[in-house]
Amino acid sequence: MAAFAQSAPCWVDVQLPDLEAGKRFYGELFGWTFRAGEGPRADALGEGRLVAALAAKKDGRMPTAWGVYFATDDIEASVARVRAAGGQVITEPVPAGRAGVLAQAADPGGAVFGLWQAGERAGFQKQNEPGSFCWTEVHTRRKDRVDPFYEEVFGFRSADIADLVTDTPDTDETRIDFRTWSPPGTEPGPDTAVGGRSVITDAFPAELPSHFLSYFNVTDCDATARTVQRLGGRVTEPPLDIPYGRMAVLQDDQGAVFAVLQEPAS
Incomplete structure (x- = not known):
């Protein structure tokens, strides 16, 4: 079991009204295969390695979302830090089997995230490769x-994106109010960043809540966007x-939003 560094993103899952429809959508989009998980869940596999999970919503009032x-090596201490820093604990630590x-x-700000203390499962077995998780913000x-x-x-440890793209002309992209996160003990910057923060501006609807957006690596961003539309989703x-x-921000055919990223040619 490969361990994840403290505070690194280690897992993603999506809550869906129709689990079987979700398997069809993501199976065709990313080439994932599936195996039964605990309860109304399915583990998603890319080339036989764990990449994510799909779950049937237990309550229709729950958001359809990724x-x-x-990762944490002490979930009780992490929960205590959440409270001390002004956050809210939605679900107290609970075992997920073994x-x-x-x-x-x-x-x-209201954005929801999970904490995971590994037992027999550390998290992703495949990431930063086509069809798998590569970023969150x-x-x-x-x-x-x-x-x-x-x-x-x-x-x-944080770094503003303006500090990271000093060789880039002054375009809209470089003026985005964006900050990257690097794990404790590392030098902040693009080589160590595991996630980030972006500001929702007045250009977006007032009802858009704070949220996490997770990205999946793809080989062809434009083709992936076209496939999402063909499968009944939205760009x-x-x-x-x-x-x-x-990159592109996409929505599956049940309403869950995610992003994809095609890395620049080397």
Whole structure:
């Protein structure tokens, strides 16, 4: 079992109204295969390695959404830090069989995330490869509260994106109010970043809540966007070039939002 560094994203899952429809959608989109998980869940596999999980919603009032989990070696201490830093604990630590212990929390802006203390399952067996998780970021309107929260809870060391793209002309992309997170004990910057924070501006609807957006690596961003549409999903942000490749924000055929990233050609 490969261990994850403290505070690193280690798992994603999606809550869906129709689990079987979700398996059809993501199976065709990313080439995933599935095996039965605990309860109304399915483990997603890419080339036989764990990449994510799909779950049937137990309550129709739950959001149809992708969720991300951060690794911790002491989930009780992490939960205590969430409370001390002004966050909310939604689900107290609970064992997930022998796989590990999970909890759910929300930051001061309302964005929900998970905590995972590994047992027999560390998390992803495949990441940063086509068809697997590669990045996550929180979108918030309350950066003044959220930035210190993640630094206190996870020990993240932060760097503003403007400091990271100094060789890039002054375009809209470089002016985005964006901050990257690097794990404790590392030098903050693009080589160590595991996630980040973006600000929701007034250009977005007021009802858009704070949320995490998780990205999956793909070989062809534009083709992936077309496939999502063919499968009944939507393109919410069309493919565009950013300093780290080509990305798009997409929505599956049940309403769960995710992003894809095509890395630049080497």
